[in-house]
Amino acid sequence: MLSYNQIINKIDQLEEANILLSALELRIFSILEKKSMSAKQVANDIKVKLEGAEVLLNALTAMGVLTKNTNGYKIRMWPTNIFANQVLTLKKER
Numbered sequence: 001m002l003s004y005n006q007i008i009n010k011i012d013q014l015e016e017a018n019i020l021l022s023a024l025e026l027r028i029f030s031i032l033e034k035k036s037m038s039a040k041q042v043a044n045d046i047k048v049k050l051e052g053a054e055v056l057l058n059a060l061t062a063m064g065v066l067t068k069n070t071n072g073y074k075i076r077m078w079p080t081n082i083f084a085n086q087v088l089t090l091k092k093e094r
Contacts, residue, residue: 019059028056029075038072 002010023029026046031037037045043053057073060066066073 016063019056019063020065022056023060023065026056028060032066032073032075036069036071036074042073 026048028042028046031042031045039054039057040050042057043050046053057066057068061068061073065076067076
């Protein structure tokens with residue numbers, strides 16, 4: 001049987017997975033691959049409201065996937081940027 005802390009940990013992992021899936025679906029990593037962008041620029045590029053873009057970008061920043069500075073958001077440097085230029089296709093249930 002899972003302990004309370006184990007259940008909370010699994011919920012946190014699911015939330016982080018959903019954040020990453022949303023970012024992939026919206027192509028956030030491809031957009032930010034070449035340069036830093038403000039939340040407003042990202043929101044315009046992916047055609048969402050600014051508030052929604054800010055929530056997603058700040059969540060990715062809190063997870064350590066992005067960094068934020070005066071120029072905006074950018075992808076944290078990884079040895080290999082595994083997310084850039086990835087196309088996510090989600091299977092629709094029939």
